Amino acid sequence: MKIQQLAASFTCTLILMALPAQLVAISVDSAAESLEAKGGKIKRNKDGKVTEVNLVEADVTAADLDKLALFPELTRLSLWGAGITDNAIASLEKNSKLSTLVLENTEITGEGIASLARLPSLKVLNLRRSTYLDDSALETISKMPQIEQLILLYNNFSDAGLEHVAKLKKLKVLDLRGCTMVTNEGLRPLKELPNLQRLKLRCPAVDDSGVEILADFPKLRGLWLEDCTVTDDGASHLANHTKLDELYLFRTYISDDALSALAPMTRLKRLSLRDTAVSGGSLHHLRNSTDTLTNLDLSETQTDNIGAEHLKTLKKLNRLNLWNTNIGDTGLAYLANLDDLRWLNLQNTAVTDEGMQSLARLQKLETLNLSETALTDIGLEKLADLKNLKSLNVAFTQVTPEGIASLAKKRPEIKFTK
Numbered sequence: 001m002k003i004q005q006l007a008a009s010f011t012c013t014l015i016l017m018a019l020p021a022q023l024v025a026i027s028v029d030s031a032a033e034s035l036e037a038k039g040g041k042i043k044r045n046k047d048g049k050v051t052e053v054n055l056v057e058a059d060v061t062a063a064d065l066d067k068l069a070l071f072p073e074l075t076r077l078s079l080w081g082a083g084i085t086d087n088a089i090a091s092l093e094k095n096s097k098l099s100t101l102v103l104e105n106t107e108i109t110g111e112g113i114a115s116l117a118r119l120p121s122l123k124v125l126n127l128r129r130s131t132y133l134d135d136s137a138l139e140t141i142s143k144m145p146q147i148e149q150l151i152l153l154y155n156n157f158s159d160a161g162l163e164h165v166a167k168l169k170k171l172k173v174l175d176l177r178g179c180t181m182v183t184n185e186g187l188r189p190l191k192e193l194p195n196l197q198r199l200k201l202r203c204p205a206v207d208d209s210g211v212e213i214l215a216d217f218p219k220l221r222g223l224w225l226e227d228c229t230v231t232d233d234g235a236s237h238l239a240n241h242t243k244l245d246e247l248y249l250f251r252t253y254i255s256d257d258a259l260s261a262l263a264p265m266t267r268l269k270r271l272s273l274r275d276t277a278v279s280g281g282s283l284h285h286l287r288n289s290t291d292t293l294t295n296l297d298l299s300e301t302q303t304d305n306i307g308a309e310h311l312k313t314l315k316k317l318n319r320l321n322l323w324n325t326n327i328g329d330t331g332l333a334y335l336a337n338l339d340d341l342r343w344l345n346l347q348n349t350a351v352t353d354e355g356m357q358s359l360a361r362l363q364k365l366e367t368l369n370l371s372e373t374a375l376t377d378i379g380l381e382k383l384a385d386l387k388n389l390k391s392l393n394v395a396f397t398q399v400t401p402e403g404i405a406s407l408a409k410k411r412p413e414i415k416f417t418k
Helices: 002-017 021-037 062-070 086-094 110-116 135-141 159-165 184-192 208-214 232-240 256-262 280-289 305-311 329-335 353-359 377-385 401-410
Strands: 041-044 050-054 076-080 100-104 124-126 149-151 173-177 198-202 222-225 246-248 270-272 295-297 319-321 343-345 367-369 391-393 415-417
Touching: 021 041, 021 050, 021 062, 062 086, 086 110, 110 135, 135 159, 159 184, 184 208, 208 232, 232 256, 256 280, 280 305, 305 329, 329 353, 353 377, 377 401
Parallel strands: 050 076, 076 100, 100 124, 124 149, 149 173, 173 198, 198 222, 222 246, 246 270, 270 295, 295 319, 319 343, 343 367, 367 391, 391 415
Antiparallel strands: 041 050
16 A cells, blocks of 8 residues: 555656646646635645645536646545546545545446545545445445445445445444445444444344344444334343443334433433434433433424423533424423523424523523424513524514514524524
């Protein structure tokens, strides 16, 4: 790999040495300016060297990508769209210091992946929705031992492809969300990844047996089981993962019984139980996360005022999503104890003007969503004391333009959504 890196660097150096120093500077600046003119975003280091290029919102051609060879210090590149093909990315091998590469919604094939194998510094590879790829691409990637993060969302990879992924011994993060051909069997070879810390799944074919397999992943710190066919029985295996700091169980088949598995988890920082059958009474199982939990998503659950009472001890919470739950004004009185709360979603809940007095105690609150509630101008006025509030959504409420104007006069920095 060192020989390849030196060769690529030497090639780029020859290109630049062939030009006078002043002309090189002009060429680099001109290339950067032309990419920015097309909607690209450029970042430079303290020496003025281009280190990051984001062309996700830019309409670029293969000729534009050839200009990247003028940026020998480039470490991060983001590309998007059908115009990104194998030929378009072939010249990237000249960027030997490239460590993060995002290729989303592209038309690259296995041939294009083969050219990426000549990037010796590449550690993070995002191939989201590059659907012309198949398991053979993962075989090529398996020969890139330096890869630490592999993002494969919404692609056509199967269990067979994960056998190749299992050879990436430095891999720390693997995102398989939307890879619907992955089943329980595909998880087995991943046990061979000694450094895997975060695994993201949105795979309907993964069920309770798959969660049992994951019990043998001792270094896991983050686990996503979105849209997986996981029930309370499968969730019981999560009790072994006492070191998890992130857990997402979005749209699984768990209920209150599953939350007992969370009780041994003393390091949880982020937890999502969205769109599950969890109700308020089981939230007492989060008591061991009092000093760590900062982000909690209970949206589309049966969480009620009883649940809010259990939440009042989670003093570190700064983000709480209660959209489409059974929370009412009584529950808000408990939430008023969450002194660090900065983001709160109460959309489509039973809160009224009466509860706004409780919300007014949340002095660090910056973003508040009260859309689809019974809020009126009377309740809105009670929020004037929220000195840090920057964003307030009152769409589909009884709040009037006059009510908004009155609060805006006192708090002009608030951005209203109506």
